[in-house]
Amino acid sequence: MTHSYHTDTHTPYVDGGRNWRDNATRYALLPLRVFLGVTFIYAGLDKLTDSAFLKDSGAGSIGDMMRGVKDSSAIPALVDLALNNPVGFGYAIAFGELAVGLGTLFGLLSRLAALGGALISLSLWLTVSWASDPYYYGNDLAYLMAWLPLVLAGAPVLSLDAALRARRRARTGSFR
Template sequence: MSEAGNSVAGDGGADDGGAAGPVDRAVQWRAFASRYALLPLRLFLGLTFVYAALDKLSDAHYLAGAGDPASFVSQTQAAKGGSPISFLLGTALHAPTLFALAVAFGELAVGLGTLLGLWGRVAALGGALINLSLWLSISWSVSPYYLGNDLGYLMAWTPLLLAGTPYLSVDGYLAQRAGRDRGRGLHEDRVKRRALVDGGIAAVAIGGAGLLTGSLTRTFGRDEQAAPKQSAAPVSTTPAPAGPAPSVAAASVPVGGSAQVKDPATGDAVYIVQPKAGQYCGLSSVCTHSGCAVDAPKNGQLYCPCHGSRFDAATGAVVNGPAVKPLPKYAVTRDGDKLNLGPLQS
């Protein structure tokens, strides 16, 4: 509705004027919502990438080398065999520290560019390429495919890649100023050159701040993590609930196989395994990285579909990260043709 129509409605004129206000507000709200529809996605992706970058740079395991199962080297080596871009991963393994830092600082640049809306399409392209490479390596073996979060992130970058960051952004400010420059008759070449130079200055300033932040995080954050951490929560001394111990038929756990029971104290699923004939143990199904449920043992390993961690099916030890702690291990005793789940050992 026009302003004149609103004025008439306010004066109590035409009969349909009473409906003009709500209709006009609804139209304005839809326009507002359409304009800023991508802002929540932009904030989520920007903050997530900044957090992911700082998390890598502050993690003492990330650049620790092949001896650490949670390091960039170990994870890349583990993904290389089944990845369609194994040739690129092989190149990364020739200079792992350089590539690991490039990934971390690349995520930081993408996150800051997305949050501030500076060269938004370029930042979205960078984010899409990072997630594409992670999907084709770390998440490639995840089954079913929708459990691999990198593919979801790759799709999430597509709207920003198409639309850019024209609102509440440095890009939007530069575009508005360019429009004012054209309105006052400034030559198009000068308008474009001014926008490019100022965008470059902003990129250098933001990039410098990002490098400083990343370097400080790498220096001080790593030192803090290098020392052994004490558990944030004390070990519970509460006895397990009374009642018969969970058990399964021994015949259901062949060598290399498993059967699932529940820890009566926590309710978490536990795999009872027989790695060698006559040797039994229980392994928690809860991944020590972020709490996802690991798959049942297969080929001597337990695999976490969320982030690709693998654990030894005989001991629960980490085969490759990002997990750094082994799976909790339970005692298992045989009583005739039954296997009984015992207390938590570690």
């Protein structure tokens, strides 16, 4: 039995057709993208609207949280850096989460957004949740791993990146 392979590099399917498995594969990262995007938007907004979080000290403040994890973090120098300006660090994390969430949800600069999400999750894992024992009780490591497929694949469907790519291809006549 011989198969003819479609020559278009965007449809590497036997006989050039797509079946339900191909479509499932094509949309496989969409639920992860929606979950991470919505979660990071919520996390950023939650921090920005929490009057206790964006303070140097006090119950629920970013300052007290960072002082509380300093001795148990994997990289105490990173905590010291945050403690130089805890409120500024809190705003940076909140706005970073918001930007990452919006970029991920809408699929705009999606690989860059996912890399930002991975770096935020990595920094939180190495500081805030490093001491979780056993390690799987801390969620930052799981978020880090969830970001990696989006760093690699981006947002190939239902995204502004895909729409811009299609528009560019149509304008240049390129189908690669």
